[in-house]
Amino acid sequence: MEAWEWVVALLAGLSAVFVMGANIWAIFDVLRQDGLDQMTRVMWVLVFFVVPLFGVVVWLYAKPRPNGLGSRLRLRKTL
Secondary structure, three states: OOOHHHHHHHHHHHHHHHHHHHHHHHHHHHHOOOOHHHHHHHHHHHHHOOOHHHHHHHHHHOOOOOOOOOOOOOOOOOO
């Protein structure tokens, strides 16, 4: 194998580890949510298996927000 093939193989392996880690995190995050019923949790986990990275991105956008925060997080002005 040439050097560039090793680089491509390494990048492919690292991206696979990243996607697998993101999916595992998302599955545990879905299972920790108290506001979701059992069927919704099963559907989210199936989405993560069918479309792995896209499912995680959609979960990050659609997941329930904490009650203390409104629709927007207000940050203090630091300057």
